[in-house]
Amino acid sequence: MTDTPTAGAEMLRAENIVKRFGPVTALNGVSLRLRCGEILGILGDNGAGKSTLMKILTGYQPQTSGKLFVDGVETTLRSVDHARALGIECVYQDLALANSLSIYHNIFLNREILYPGLHILNNRAMRREAVRCLEEIGVSVPSVEAEVGSLSGGQRQAIAIARAVQGKARILLLDEPLAAMGAREAALIIDLILRLKAEGDMSIIMIMHNYAQTLDIADRIMLMQHGQVTYENDARATSVPELMTIVRREYQNFQVHRQSA
Numbered sequence: 050m051t052d053t054p055t056a057g058a059e060m061l062r063a064e065n066i067v068k069r070f071g072p073v074t075a076l077n078g079v080s081l082r083l084r085c086g087e088i089l090g091i092l093g094d095n096g097a098g099k100s101t102l103m104k105i106l107t108g109y110q111p112q113t114s115g116k117l118f119v120d121g122v123e124t125t126l127r128s129v130d131h132a133r134a135l136g137i138e139c140v141y142q143d144l145a146l147a148n149s150l151s152i153y154h155n156i157f158l159n160r161e162i163l164y165p166g167l168h169i170l171n172n173r174a175m176r177r178e179a180v181r182c183l184e185e186i187g188v189s190v191p192s193v194e195a196e197v198g199s200l201s202g203g204q205r206q207a208i209a210i211a212r213a214v215q216g217k218a219r220i221l222l223l224d225e226p227l228a229a230m231g232a233r234e235a236a237l238i239i240d241l242i243l244r245l246k247a248e249g250d251m252s253i254i255m256i257m258h259n260y261a262q263t264l265d266i267a268d269r270i271m272l273m274q275h276g277q278v279t280y281e282n283d284a285r286a287t288s289v290p291e292l293m294t295i296v297r298r299e300y301q302n303f304q305v306h307r308q309s310a
């Protein structure tokens with residue numbers, strides 16, 4: 050499709066994205082830029098608009114206004130499949146895995162390998178590819194035949210990421226990949242994210258709740274509050290106390306603003 054992009058090249062850009070749901074303005078002019086090989090961490094309160102932004106970047110729902118650019122080219126994402134064809138994959142907050150199916154069926158969910166010319170699943174090929182894919186990204190599971198419902202939250206998240214990576218993602222969007230995880234499970238996923246980054250040309254946007262974890266993993270962070278980006282910086286140039294001060298101040302401003310409106 051395109052040549053291998055150089056590190057630092059712009060992969061994805063959003064300009065002034067607005068999203069309204071009837072009277073609710075979920076996003077009120079959000080802009081962002083994601084470069085090749087970069088991890089962008091998005092922080093923000095419940096209801097700040099983070100998941101809504103992800104869903105727009107991944108073609109799940111259209112913006113009300115604003116522009117998207119993929120590889121520097123203005124693009125209207127028509128669907129999740131369209132975004133996927135451009136190399137954009139999302140692991141949603143609710144994962145969307147089928148718990149009663151095996152790991153390998155989940156990895157190939159909605160893009161099953163069929164025998165050529167037949168409508169019959171090639172389970173052997175999918176098993177083999179699933180094993181290869183999990184090995185490649187360093188995820189260990191007892192067996193690819195295991196039901197996803199029997200896995201821990203961390204393992205399930207890893208399978209969801211494996212599925213996105215198997216789909217040849219160049220831009221990976223992760224919505225709360227560490228939500229409701231213990232320290233050990235979170236470490237597994239952090240490790241996986243950092244390994245994907247180390248491999249080179251994967252660019253990642255991840256929505257996070259934990260400030261310290263975000264500063265550890267991300268190259269750049271963005272703070273979203275009430276549908277807007279209120280702060281953006283290199284992860285190394287900021288700190289947890291600074292972020293907390295900004296959140297508190299913004300929140301107070303917003304309250305004052307709302308009361309006087």
Ligand SMILES: Nc1ncnc2c1ncn2[C@@H]1O[C@H](COP(=O)(O)OP(=O)(O)OP(=O)(O)O)[C@@H](O)[C@H]1O
Pocket residue numbers: 070073074075093094095096097098099100101102142
């Ligand atoms: N389909 C929808 N219809 C109506 N309102 C919606 C819809 N999706 C999101 N919203 C509203 O948009 C706002 C932003 O929601 P969003 O899910 O993007 O927040 P979030 O930052 O992901 O929050 P959380 O941290 O809780 O996941 C909220 O006020 C929410 O109620």
Ligand SMILES: [Mg+2]
Pocket residue numbers: 099100101142224
């Ligand atoms: Mg959300």
